[in-house]
Amino acid sequence: MLRKFIFGAGFFVAATTIANAHDEKALMKAPAGDPYVKVSDVLPLPEFIPGLGTLFVDPATLPAGPFLAYDRDGQLSASVYMTPLEDLQNGVSFDSLGIGSHSVSSTDIYYNAGHPGVEKPHAHVVLFHDEGAKERLAE
Incomplete structure (x- = not known):
């Protein structure tokens, strides 16, 4: 019984830590906030890239990302990874x-x-986050 309690308590602490480490709700609308930066503010790229949208990235995660892709209304539509083939x-x-x-x-x-x-x-x-995301990012 004690082992089940310890396991359950450990699982709860781990799950709570993981949930707090990623505030999904805060990322649903642009701008993404720290540590993310708008890609077009730091690189010579357009603010909205057809097919990818407006991108935000945490520079510490480059090159892979994730790049958070927002549609023209600022809704999170996709997570994008850019993994060098080499x-x-x-x-x-x-x-x-x-x-x-x-x-x-x-x-x-x-x-x-x-x-x-x-x-x-x-x-x-x-990774598209809802059924209409691909179409919204294409516009």
Whole structure:
């Protein structure tokens, strides 16, 4: 009985710590807030990138991200990861990556030859957070 109580208490503490470490509700509307920066403010990229939206990233998580992608109304629509192919080929793992929202309706993965901020060829992994997200980011 005591072992079950200790296990249950330990699980509760761990779950509470994880939940507090990621305030999903705070990320649902742009701007994302600290430690995230608006990508277009620090790199020569447009404020809204068709297909990806307005991006925010924590610089400490580069190059992989997540990049938080907001539609034109400032709604979180996707979490985007940019993983350099060379790193993947050399056995680099990108573990425990954050996510903007725990709700995911679909995922796209595609090649990108490089751009400001992630110059090396890389894969874009895009987790869309609701059914209409892809369409809103395309506009």
